[in-house]
Amino acid sequence: MARDKDIVLEVKNLYKLYGVNRNAAMELLKKGAGRSEVLKQTGVTAAVNNVSFEVERGKIFVLIGLSGSGKSTVVRCINMLQNPTAGSILFEGQDVRKLKKKELLDFRRHKVSMVFQNYGLMSHRDVLGNVAYGLEVRGVPREEREARAHEIIDMVGLSGWEKKNPSELSGGMRQRVGIARALANDPDVLLMDEPFSALDPLVRRDMQFELLTIQRKMNKTILFITHDIDEAFKLGDRIGIMRDGQLIQVGTAEEMTSNPADEYVRDFIDSADRSRVFCAKNVMETPSSLIRVSDGATKALSAMRRSGVSSSYVIDEKMVLVGILTLEDAMKAKAENTPIAQYIIQDIERVAPDALLADIMPQAARTRFPLAVVDSEGHLEGIISKAAVLSSLT
Amino acid sequence: MPNWIASFPDTIKINIATPIDNFVEYINVNWRPFFDGIKTGLLGLLNGVYAVVEFIPWWLLIAIVFALTWLLMKKPLRAVLYAVLMLLIGILGLWSYMQLTLSIVIAAVLMAIIIGFPIGVLVSTSNHANALVRPILDTMQTMPSFVYLIPAVMLLGIGNVPAIIATTIYAIPPVIRMTNHGIRHVDKEVVEAAQSFGSTRWQTLVKVQIPQAMPTIMAGLNQTIMMALSMVVTCSLIGARGLGHEVVIGINRLEIGRGFTAGLCVVILAVIIDRLTQGIYKTEAGDDHGKG
Numbered sequence: 001m002a003r004d005k006d007i008v009l010e011v012k013n014l015y016k017l018y019g020v021n022r023n024a025a026m027e028l029l030k031k032g033a034g035r036s037e038v039l040k041q042t043g044v045t046a047a048v049n050n051v052s053f054e055v056e057r058g059k060i061f062v063l064i065g066l067s068g069s070g071k072s073t074v075v076r077c078i079n080m081l082q083n084p085t086a087g088s089i090l091f092e093g094q095d096v097r098k099l100k101k102k103e104l105l106d107f108r109r110h111k112v113s114m115v116f117q118n119y120g121l122m123s124h125r126d127v128l129g130n131v132a133y134g135l136e137v138r139g140v141p142r143e144e145r146e147a148r149a150h151e152i153i154d155m156v157g158l159s160g161w162e163k164k165n166p167s168e169l170s171g172g173m174r175q176r177v178g179i180a181r182a183l184a185n186d187p188d189v190l191l192m193d194e195p196f197s198a199l200d201p202l203v204r205r206d207m208q209f210e211l212l213t214i215q216r217k218m219n220k221t222i223l224f225i226t227h228d229i230d231e232a233f234k235l236g237d238r239i240g241i242m243r244d245g246q247l248i249q250v251g252t253a254e255e256m257t258s259n260p261a262d263e264y265v266r267d268f269i270d271s272a273d274r275s276r277v278f279c280a281k282n283v284m285e286t287p288s289s290l291i292r293v294s295d296g297a298t299k300a301l302s303a304m305r306r307s308g309v310s311s312s313y314v315i316d317e318k319m320v321l322v323g324i325l326t327l328e329d330a331m332k333a334k335a336e337n338t339p340i341a342q343y344i345i346q347d348i349e350r351v352a353p354d355a356l357l358a359d360i361m362p363q364a365a366r367t368r369f370p371l372a373v374v375d376s377e378g379h380l381e382g383i384i385s386k387a388a389v390l391s392s393l394t
Numbered sequence: 395m396p397n398w399i400a401s402f403p404d405t406i407k408i409n410i411a412t413p414i415d416n417f418v419e420y421i422n423v424n425w426r427p428f429f430d431g432i433k434t435g436l437l438g439l440l441n442g443v444y445a446v447v448e449f450i451p452w453w454l455l456i457a458i459v460f461a462l463t464w465l466l467m468k469k470p471l472r473a474v475l476y477a478v479l480m481l482l483i484g485i486l487g488l489w490s491y492m493q494l495t496l497s498i499v500i501a502a503v504l505m506a507i508i509i510g511f512p513i514g515v516l517v518s519t520s521n522h523a524n525a526l527v528r529p530i531l532d533t534m535q536t537m538p539s540f541v542y543l544i545p546a547v548m549l550l551g552i553g554n555v556p557a558i559i560a561t562t563i564y565a566i567p568p569v570i571r572m573t574n575h576g577i578r579h580v581d582k583e584v585v586e587a588a589q590s591f592g593s594t595r596w597q598t599l600v601k602v603q604i605p606q607a608m609p610t611i612m613a614g615l616n617q618t619i620m621m622a623l624s625m626v627v628t629c630s631l632i633g634a635r636g637l638g639h640e641v642v643i644g645i646n647r648l649e650i651g652r653g654f655t656a657g658l659c660v661v662i663l664a665v666i667i668d669r670l671t672q673g674i675y676k677t678e679a680g681d682d683h684g685k686g
Contacts, residue, residue, distance in 0.1 A: 061636065106592065106684050113591065117583070120583035122602055137594075
């Protein structure tokens with residue numbers, strides 16, 4: 001199963017060292033010396049220390065780390081804005097480091113585009129001129145490139161702003177220009193170096209949402225850099241945590257949360273808003289008692305007494321959730337000697353197994369009963385008590 | 395007490411004046427056609443510029459100053475002031491001298507741009523070139539401006555052409571420096587962005603770095619113009635005509651009024667040109683940082 005993945009980008013044993021005595025530093029690093037030790041002995045800074053990862057086509061890979069962890073250097077090695085000291089960067093099997101000058105230009109013009117933290121917009125060009133820049137250096141005729149630029153500007157929601165100077169736009173709008181400029185080239189891979197870090201939180205949320213929309217529409221592969229764990233969990237199909245130039249752990253948000261590689265990763269994740277990582281199926285439990293619609297009131301009562309609950313979920317023959325029956329109502333049904341069906345409360349809160357806890361919080365607060373987790377066909381998969389929602393967040 | 399402790403010993407003496415004299419004389423003799431070529435070229439440039447300046451009637455020039463001030467600075471009162479000051483030059487009877495001085499300054503500044511701008515660009519792209527050019531510029535800027543007059547006279551005689559050469563040499567450092575500085579200090583991310591889209595070095599330079607550095611380059615140009623104007627009086631010592639010449643006559647004949655009047659006109663010219671060129675680059679810089 002692991003083999004048939006479509007890997008666009010593969011980074012293997014990447015090193016980037018700054019300093020004179022790089023060979024000696026390499027030796028030390030390969031022997032397993034730490035970054036500070038290497039710096040002390042050789043005066044060489046290991047910005048990137050033996051980093052390897054793969055990026056699957058059409059997926060978002062997020063590199064996360066504090067400032068100085070080497071994440072920006074990694075992303076700059078991929079389009080060779082920085083020349084790596086050792087290692088290989090395979091783009092569709094071709095080593096980017098071995099490209100000739102002309103081939104590297106073509107690689108940058110057609111295969112990868114980059115979005116920058118402080119937008120990197122050219123203040124002497126208007127929005128249109130900025131978005132069309134990549135096509136211009138590629139030699140696309142004016143009419144054609146401007147038509148394409150208009151299309152992309154429209155897509156990122158900036159129509160009408162084409163003739164404005166970037167300095168007239170807000171931060172969020174400037175980054176839209178940055179993203180539009182990168183997309184105009186129709187690259188296979190989008191490199192995004194902390195694109196939303198300079199934006200205020202509300203705008204950032206909008207931009208994250210929009211990026212996901214665009215990504216789904218255009219099916220781009222994205223290598224995304226951030227220092228914000230919430231952003232990483234929200235956007236990343238897979239996430240790599242970097243520290244002191246090394247990649248400590250790679251995995252999905254859930255893998256990392258449930259099985260952090262070390263204390264550092266745990267601390268990092270602890271700073272995250274867990275409600276945005278966990279979903280209903282992670283915290284649901286199996287109900288202690290279940291009643292079938294066909295059961296009589298006596299059977300229902302004894303089932304509830306046995307498990308010591310004051311209400312119980314009712315399902316039909318196919319495990320499809322019907323509703324909830326309270327102890328009180330069951331006793332009434334027994335006294336009147338009627339089927340329980342008419343006492344079942346059908347208007348209850350249901351949630352999907354992959355709903356994020358953050359999203360089901362309001363429902364949990366509203367309901368008197370535990371939340372029912374049901375799949376798309378209505379089958380009851382589990383229940384979530386209010387207490388479970390709250391305790392999972394701490 | 396031996397004599398060499400009290401005063402510097404005579405025996406340690408290197409004469410560099412004589413070799414320099416010899417060198418200048420050598421090229422003066424052997425490179426004659428080369429310097430004649432330069433002389434003809436510069437004379438042509440000066441005549442061309444002068445023809446244009448002279449062609450503009452006095453009222454049109456005043457109108458241009460008025461309109462430019464209004465447009466660039468959005469200050470109508472200042473536009474009126476500058477127009478009146480220009481008018482004053484005419485009233486003081488120095489209009490034609492002003493035209494010649496203006497022509498010499500324009501010619502020298504054009505030369506400074508033609509030579510200095512490419513050097514500035516080159517220096518900005520190469521640290522080696524920078525290391526080489528920088529001390530030369532430092533020397534040029536600390537050298538008293540009179541020194542430039544000597545080789546200019548030696549090689550080209552006296553008159554307006556050596557004045558242009560001396561002025562160009564004296565005024566060129568800011569263009570080189572500020573072009574270099576401007577290009578080197580373009581926002582790193584903007585340059586990276588240009589590169590990341592596959593720009594060649596030439597494309598990065600022409601489409602991104604030079605346009606982004608334009609406000610700084612214009613500030614350098616403003617300084618160059620000011621320095622060129624400050625050479626006007628100095629250069630009249632080697633026979634340049636115009637306002638500076640009037641000042642020198644005033645000094646030589648102790649005609650204080652005459653010298654002062656011409657000096658006043660140089661000041662008027664300097665102030666107006668300074669403010670107008672500043673107005674140009676400040677509007678450009680304003681677009682960059684103003685509304686952010």
